[in-house]
Every structure is written in structure tokens, then in C-alpha cells.
Amino acid sequence: MTAPxxxxxxxxxxxxxxxxxxxxxxxxxxxxxxxxxxxxxxxxILLNTCHIREKAAEKVYSExxxxxxxKAAKPDLKIGVAGCVAQxxxxxxxxxxPLVDLVVGPQSYHRLPEMEEKAxxxxxxLDTDFPEEDKFEQLKRRPKAKRGPTAFLTVxxxxxxxxxxxxxxxxxxxxxSRPADRxxxxxxxxxxxxxxxxxLLGQNxxxxxxxxxxGDLTLAQLIWELDKVDxxxxxxxTTSHPNDMMDDLIEAHGTCKKLMPYLHLPVQxxxxxxxxxxxxxxxxxxxxxxxxxxxAARPDILISGDFIVGFPExxxxxxxxxxxxxxxVKYGTAYxxxxxxxxxxxxxxxxxxxxxxxxxxxxRLQALLTRQQREIxxxxxxxxxxxxxxxPGRQAGQMLGKSDYLHAVHVANCDRQAGDLxxxxxxxxxxxSLAGELID
Ligand code: SAH
Ligand code: SF4
Ligand code: F3S
Numbered sequence: 001m002t003a004p005x006x007x008x009x010x011x012x013x014x015x016x017x018x019x020x021x022x023x024x025x026x027x028x029x030x031x032x033x034x035x036x037x038x039x040x041x042x043x044x045i046l047l048n049t050c051h052i053r054e055k056a057a058e059k060v061y062s063e064x065x066x067x068x069x070x071k072a073a074k075p076d077l078k079i080g081v082a083g084c085v086a087q088x089x090x091x092x093x094x095x096x097x098p099l100v101d102l103v104v105g106p107q108s109y110h111r112l113p114e115m116e117e118k119a120x121x122x123x124x125x126l127d128t129d130f131p132e133e134d135k136f137e138q139l140k141r142r143p144k145a146k147r148g149p150t151a152f153l154t155v156x157x158x159x160x161x162x163x164x165x166x167x168x169x170x171x172x173x174x175x176x177s178r179p180a181d182r183x184x185x186x187x188x189x190x191x192x193x194x195x196x197x198x199x200l201l202g203q204n205x206x207x208x209x210x211x212x213x214x215g216d217l218t219l220a221q222l223i224w225e226l227d228k229v230d231x232x233x234x235x236x237x238t239t240s241h242p243n244d245m246m247d248d249l250i251e252a253h254g255t256c257k258k259l260m261p262y263l264h265l266p267v268q269x270x271x272x273x274x275x276x277x278x279x280x281x282x283x284x285x286x287x288x289x290x291x292x293x294x295x296a297a298r299p300d301i302l303i304s305g306d307f308i309v310g311f312p313e314x315x316x317x318x319x320x321x322x323x324x325x326x327x328x329v330k331y332g333t334a335y336x337x338x339x340x341x342x343x344x345x346x347x348x349x350x351x352x353x354x355x356x357x358x359x360x361x362x363x364r365l366q367a368l369l370t371r372q373q374r375e376i377x378x379x380x381x382x383x384x385x386x387x388x389x390x391x392p393g394r395q396a397g398q399m400l401g402k403s404d405y406l407h408a409v410h411v412a413n414c415d416r417q418a419g420d421l422x423x424x425x426x427x428x429x430x431x432x433s434l435a436g437e438l439i440d
Pocket of ligand 1 (some may be wrong): 053068095165166167168204239240241266268306308337339340342345
């Protein structure tokens with residue numbers, strides 16, 4: 001038996017990276033690694049990185065620079081880079097930062113144990129292939145370890161949409177859906193381990209079309225299969241593309257009780273000229289009509305979105321169209337970003353908007369989105385909502401959880417435990433959370 005080794009994983013980027021980090025920890029668990037609480041006590045550090053915007057990608061190098069001292073003090077320390085920067089920059093990472101021992105792309109995580117063994121012999125290892133074998137099948141979960149009440153479950157990966165600004169089709173490859181039976185097995189296993197809420201993940205999750213016993217399943221059909229899993233109380237999914245919002249999925253929002261009234265449906269911009277140049281293949285109008293249909297099925301659904309401002313050739317008038325669309329939709333939450341040039345994407349070659357102008361637009365958009373978010377949050381006061389408790393709060397007797405609409409909710413004098421679902425009356429709204437009281 002070798003002495004137990006400690007692994008520290010730092011995760012950036014989207015929820016798919018959170019899911020992947022868990023899988024990597026489990027893959028390396030088989031090599032004798034247990035979780036380190038900090039980088040200082042680790043024998044191996046893995047950065048699971050994001051390439052979506054320049055800032056996210058550059059952060060990796062500053063973070064790696066900080067490990068120099070640790071490596072000097074502990075020469076056996078292994079440092080690895082995983083995720084979308086690993087995929088996009090590969091060998092370049094080792095050239096820019098020689099202390100890196102291992103570079104692994106998102107499709108090769110199941111090969112980590114072999115890679116780790118090689119790295120232990122002092123070899124530098126790199127794998128950014130898109131291999132034939134099914135990485136999910138190789139990344140079997142360790143059985144029966146207890147876990148918290150919410151979990152992510154990747155059902156679809158990659159993207160074929162090629163929005164003109166986006167690196168995902170290059171870093172994650174072509175769109176692939178996992179077979180339904182594998183997802184259901186994983187979901188049942190999660191439920192046995194204490195999970196009550198599962199968020200199905202995919203860069204384009206509503207385009208899901210995984211193999212089932214009688215042909216391919218749509219995302220809605222997969223959700224109905226999950227609906228039958230006893231002990232699973234809540235289902236969510238993210239991220240959806242407006243063009244793949246199928247009729248059966250819209251309908252499920254009205255009829256499936258376990259499907260939560262929350263939908264992340266990025267629009268990116270409100271000007272049709274810009275949407276066309278972004279290669280989004282929907283218009284502002286088609287997006288608004290789609291939301292009407294979704295709200296007809298589930299009137300109280302909370303809508304969330306993503307926006308990019310300062311996309312090449314965006315004029316003040318184009319930006320106004322984005323503000324107008326936001327005014328019309330009323331978003332419960334939203335993520336907005338200043339356009340970031342990504343090498344190799346079509347928009348990188350186009351005339352750029354003045355950065356100061358883009359900053360100003362971002363501030364104006366965020367002010368509007370923050371106001372809407374607060375209004376919707378405040379409108380919850382007095383309402384009864386379902387809350388899934390996740391952990392105790394800082395004050396004695398307080399529990400923290402999430403409402404059906406994904407608002408953070410605190411309940412004082414609460415006799416419930418993590419994993420319990422309860423009906424709660426919302427009594428007040430604070431900056432980023434709601435306070436509630438148990439109804440029964
Ligand atoms: N697959 C999802 C999410 C992709 S990345 C979707 O299609 O919506 C998450 C968000 O990052 C995007 O929705 C977009 O708003 C933003 N984003 C992507 N590329 C960007 C870029 N080059 N600059 C700024 N924001 C970007
Ligand atoms: Fe990127 Fe567009 Fe695909 Fe979303 S749909 S991952 S924004 S290319
Ligand atoms: Fe970032 Fe890759 Fe996710 S680029 S947003 S970590 S898919």
C-alpha cells in the first residue's frame with residue numbers, strides 16, 4: 001500500500017466543469033487520492049479551466065504562477081491543467097508554464113489514472129484527443145458514498161451551433177447525447193446516495209436526443225423517465241438554445257410536477273442584425289413568441305438569460321433593442337458579459353466596438369437586469385413556495401435551501417434537515433436571498 005495522496009481541484013467555468021471535477025476526483029480516487037482542503041497540503045493540483053472569455057483563460061496562468069513556491073517546497077507535487085483551456089491551448093500551456101506536468105482535455109478524463117502514473121515517473125503528459133470510447137462509462141462513480149441533496153448530471157456534451165463568438169464547439173467538440181439508460185442508472189444511484197434534485201446538463205441540453213429502448217428520446221421524454229424515479233423530487237436542466245425548445249418540452253413545464261418552474265434561455269442580444277451576425281438563427285421576435293408559449297404552459301416560470309454587449313458592429317441602436325427586449329421579458333436572473341475576442345472564432349476578425357463604449361453598455365444593461373431581478377424577488381414576499389433544504393445557516397436553528405424558482409431561502413427556527421422538502425411562506429426579500437417561515 002502506498003501512502004494516501006491528496007488531490008486539490010480548483011474549478012472554473014460552467015456547471016459542466018463542476019460535474020467533470022467530481023468525475024476526475026473519483027477517477028483519481030482509484031489511484032489512492034483523497035480530497036485536500038487546500039493547495040498547500042496537496043500532492044496533486046488540478047485546475048479545471050474555462051476558455052469562454054479571455055479573462056477566464058488568462059486567470060489560469062496567474063494561478064499557475066502562484067504554485068511555483070509550492071512546487072519548490074515539494075518537488076514531487078504534480079500540477080495538471082484540465083478543461084477547455086487545456087483543450088484549446090494544449091502544448092502551449094507547458095511551454096508557457098514549465099511547472100505543469102499534465103494537460104488533459106475534457107474528453108479524456110477517463111484516461112487520468114494512466115496519465116497520473118506516467119506523471120509520477122517524471123514524464124510530461126498531454127492528452128487532448130476526442131477518443132472513440134465513452135468517457136462517461138469509464139468514469140464509473142464510486143458506489144454508495146453519501147452526498148448532498150442536489151447534483152449535476154451531464155446528459156449531452158459539445159455543440160454544433162457555432163455562434164460566431166463562442167469557443168465551445170472547438171473545446172468540447174461535436175454535440176453528443178448519452179444513452180438514456182446510462183443517465184437513468186446514474187440518476188438512481190445519486191438518489192440512493194441522498195440526492196433529491198438533479199440538474200441535467202448540456203451546452204445545448206434541449207437538443208438532447210439520446211438512444212432509448214425504442215429509438216431516440218427527446219429531453220422531455222428523458223425528463224418523464226426521470227419523473228418515475230422514486231425519491232427524486234426535483235428536475236432542472238441547463239442550458240437551452242431557443243431553437244431547440246421543442247413542443248413536448250414546453251408542455252412538460254405545464255404537466256410534469258417534478259420539473260421546476262425555472263428556465264435558462266439565453267438570447268444574447270435584442271437586435272436582429274446582431275443576432276444574425278452572431279449566427280444565432282433566432283430573432284428577437286421569435287424568442288418573445290417562444291416565451292409566450294412557455295408562459296402559457298407555466299405562467300409562473302422564472303426566466304433567466306445570457307447577454308453579450310459590444311459584439312462587433314453593435315451600434316447604440318442595436319444595444320437599445322437589447323434593452324427593449326429585456327424590458328419586455330422581465331428576467332428573474334441573468335448573466336451579462338462584455339464581448340471578448342476569442343482567437344479562431346469568426347467574430348474575432350471583425351471590426352470591434354470601442355471598449356469604453358462596451359463597458360458603458362454593460363453597466364446600463366446590468367443596472368436594468370439587477371432592477372428586474374430584485375423586483376421579481378420582492379414579488380415573492382407573501383407567496384408559498386417549495387424549498388429543498390441544503391445545509392444549516394450561520395445562525396443557530398437556521399436552514400438554507402432553494403425555492404422552486406431557484407431563489408436562495410433562509411428559514412429561522414427550522415426543525416428540518418438537509419434533503420427535506422417543505423412548504424415555506426416568504427416573509428422578506430434581501431439583496432440576494434429570501435427569508436421564509438415553515439407553513440406546517
Ligand atoms: N451553451 C450555452 C452557454 C455557452 S457559454 C448557450 O448556448 O447559451 C455561456 C455564455 O457565455 C453564453 O451564453 C454567452 O453569453 C457568453 N459568451 C460566450 N462566448 C463569449 C464571448 N466570446 N464573449 C463574451 N461572452 C461570451
Ligand atoms: Fe456557444 Fe452558441 Fe453553442 Fe451556446 S449554442 S455553446 S453560445 S456555440
Ligand atoms: Fe467554459 Fe468550457 Fe464551460 S469554455 S463555459 S468551461 S464548456
